[in-house]
Amino acid sequence: MELYPKNKIPISEVRKFLIIFYIVGLVGFIIPFSKPFFITITPYALLLNVYLLAIYHAKYTLKYVLIFLIIFISGYSIEVVGVKTGLIFGSYIYGNALGIKLFETPLLIGVNWLFLSYTAIGIAEKLRIKKWLTLFVAPALMLVYDIVMEQVAPKMDMWNWQNSEVPIRNYVAWYVIAFSFVLLLKAFKIKTSNPLSAILFICQFLFFTALTFLL
Template identity: 35%
Template sequence: MERPQNMSIAPRIAVGVIILFHAVGLVGLSLPATRPLFLQVVPWHLLLMLLTIVFGHYKLSGRFKAFILVVFWLGFFAEWIGVHKGWLFGNYAYGTTLGVKMFDIPLMIGVNWFLLVYSAGVTMQRSGLKNGFVRVVTGAGLLVLLDVLIEPVAIKFNYWQWIAGSIPLKNYACWFLVGAVMLYVFELFNFKKQGIAAPALLITEFVFFGALNLVIGLWPL
């Protein structure tokens, strides 16, 4: 793939960074001896992925920066409603793994929402699906499937904890709705077709959390 002139990071470099650091993280979190250290660097890993994706975006315009802020704060506000009101997702509380909090919500959760929504949006953009509604619904469905893999890992590693001890179905329904709203916002911004970094991140996340679930199942933590 030819490198667009306005990209700060070549697509192959961005994909390499994404795969390399997820692979290292997978090994580090799988081994009891290194797990505490790797849990401490989870927020830094998210920041690295943020930089990789942002500087892998074609044409770093003011519109793109506005999109990042919109999705960040939409995600943060949705989580605030979930934690403090229980209207979204269910009754849960965040642990310490995701780092610094504001109003009991880790700031990194807004970063995570951006990474996931942008990755799903670009994946749908590149999918060939012509209908915007179908792209939004399909992308939101992908985010729910990914959350199915994330939840057991997040609970084990103290990203967050469910007050009732089990994951409510409401969580997945709200993931779909919140994801669909943010993907609709992605559609409204109508970005030019992007490179492969964001889809690579989405695929890598599926592999990463799927593999961690296998590790958890084979070797209880």
């Protein structure tokens, strides 16, 4: 299953594009008059990232598609319960920056759980550590990503916490859920080796880190 002829775009050019893409996004967010526009296009930018990752995924089989769907649906459902009850992560509400919402939860949040699980495993597996350690390192990478995101998300109209405080249980829940998704991918031997995993994860991480200090 080909989503796009890979050989038409050299991977080095895609990496250059992504670096420029995030630099432009960074500038767009820190300039006051352009910030509202960049907030509006945030979901499309994230979907473009996911599409590029999908293009360079090695193969698609029914098993792969089903596991990806399970993570998407599970991640989204957990967030719905979290928003409605406040029991999983704490009390928070989503803003409008992540696009279309169903049950007060952006559909894109399920995609994001899949995106982060997939790319984090890809990075962890390149660290030349024992295979069983990737089960703990990949979720740890996702947790560090979330810690950074929490500092800037309210400023980007992604989500807001009650009393503007992030509960410790949010981070505990994040790690447990991330570990579960990583375990699922590893248990079903889903290959996540992808030439764009590292650059996408790192670009997003540095982007949000920079915005933490610049917004």
